[in-house]
Amino acid sequence: MEAINFFNSGMEKINLHDFNGAIIDFTKAIEIAPNFAEAYCNRGVARSFFEDYDGANNDFTITININPRLAMAYYNRGTNRDKLEDYEGAIDDFSKAIEINPFSEEFFTSRGNSKLALLDYKEAIEDHTKAIQINPNFYLAYYNRGIAQEKLNDFKSAIEDYSSSIDINPDFTFAYINRGNVKGSLNDYSGAIEDYTKVIEIDPNYAEAYYDRGIDKFNLKDYHGAIEDFSAALKISPDDDEYYMKRELAKTALHQKDSFSVGEFVFRPNKNNNN
Numbered sequence: 001m002e003a004i005n006f007f008n009s010g011m012e013k014i015n016l017h018d019f020n021g022a023i024i025d026f027t028k029a030i031e032i033a034p035n036f037a038e039a040y041c042n043r044g045v046a047r048s049f050f051e052d053y054d055g056a057n058n059d060f061t062i063t064i065n066i067n068p069r070l071a072m073a074y075y076n077r078g079t080n081r082d083k084l085e086d087y088e089g090a091i092d093d094f095s096k097a098i099e100i101n102p103f104s105e106e107f108f109t110s111r112g113n114s115k116l117a118l119l120d121y122k123e124a125i126e127d128h129t130k131a132i133q134i135n136p137n138f139y140l141a142y143y144n145r146g147i148a149q150e151k152l153n154d155f156k157s158a159i160e161d162y163s164s165s166i167d168i169n170p171d172f173t174f175a176y177i178n179r180g181n182v183k184g185s186l187n188d189y190s191g192a193i194e195d196y197t198k199v200i201e202i203d204p205n206y207a208e209a210y211y212d213r214g215i216d217k218f219n220l221k222d223y224h225g226a227i228e229d230f231s232a233a234l235k236i237s238p239d240d241d242e243y244y245m246k247r248e249l250a251k252t253a254l255h256q257k258d259s260f261s262v263g264e265f266v267f268r269p270n271k272n273n274n275n
Contacts, residue, residue: 001028002032003028003029003030003032003033003036003039004029006025006026006028006029006032006039007025007026007029007036007038007039007042009025010022010023010024010025010026010029010039010042010043010046011042013025014042014045014046017049019046019047019049019050020046020050022042022043022046023043023046023047026039026040026042026043026046027043030043035066037062037063037066037067037070037073038063038070040059040060040062040063040066041059041060041063041070041072041073041076043056043059044056044057044058044059044060044063044073044076044077045076047059048076048079048080053080053083053084056076056077056080057077057080057081060073060074060076060077060080061077064077069100070100071096071097071100071101071104071107072097074093074094074096074097074100075093075094075097075104075106075107075110077093078090078091078092078093078094078097078110078111078114079110081093082110082113082114082117085117087114087115087117087118088118090110090111090114091111091114091115091118094107094108094110094111094114095111098111103134104134105131105132105134105135105138105141106131108127108128108130108131108134108141109127109128109131109138109140109141109144111127112124112125112126112127112128112131112141112144112145112148113144115127116144116147116148116151119151121148121149121151121152122148122152124144124145124148125145125148125149125152128141128142128144128145128148129141129145132145137168138168139164139165139166139168139169139172139175140165142161142162142164142165142168142175143161143162143165143172143174143175143178145161146158146159146160146161146162146165146175146178146179147178149161150178150182155182155185155186158178158179158182159179159182159183162175162176162178162179162182163175163179166179171202173199173202173203173206173209176195176196176198176199176202176209177195177196177199177208177209177212179195180192180193180194180195180196180199180212180213180216181212183195184212184215184216184219187219189216189217189219189220190216190220192212192213192216193213193216193217193220196209196210196212196213196216197213200213205236206236207232207233207236207237207240207243208233210229210230210232210233210236211229211230211233211242211243211246213229214226214227214228214229214230214233214246214247214250215246217229218246218250218253221253223250223251223253223254224254226246226247226250227247227250227251227254230243230244230246230247230250231247234247
């Protein structure tokens, strides 16, 4: 068989999620054609699915040495560097990919996420905004820009971005969770509860949504409702001490309404604020 036949077979196996088989086929293609850049690049993709990031990045580097204008090789290596928390290296690779192809929304939003991880929120917003300009229907760019807006305490803009993400993808639970968290931070507890309820409708096994909804029911002094939600969260995640502790506090509040201060209880982490 010729190298291209093994390459095509490898691509078919990637599409079938047979990544081990794909690696074997791409390796055979490389043995026949040692300068087959695309075979190295796609073998790196297959290796990435096994979290063999070092092996994958070695393949991407070889690809770049053979063909320095293959933008996807930089993008794929940057993606792996981001996963390895080498955010500066990731930004360098994403920037090179953008230099070669400045019309990819994925390249810009990926660089924005790496900047977000480095707490460079303003630069992250610029990259996500560019991604949106390229593709106004790219819901992840709105979501990630919303995270950066929230980090800068621009809550109005954050809510607008989360809402835009939801408008494009109404089943994107993370955007509802984050929007609910911002609403709760602004004391819009009823609005937050609506968002968490929507998440539960989409994914009834989302423990964090029950927990967050329980927090805001507590803030509205609906202690019975809070206990029910914390109990629902515990059914899904029975080993979560925090859920158990908050349920016990809600039970205490139910029996000591006159002496318990709601302000002592408010706790609103945003566990989805990552990229």
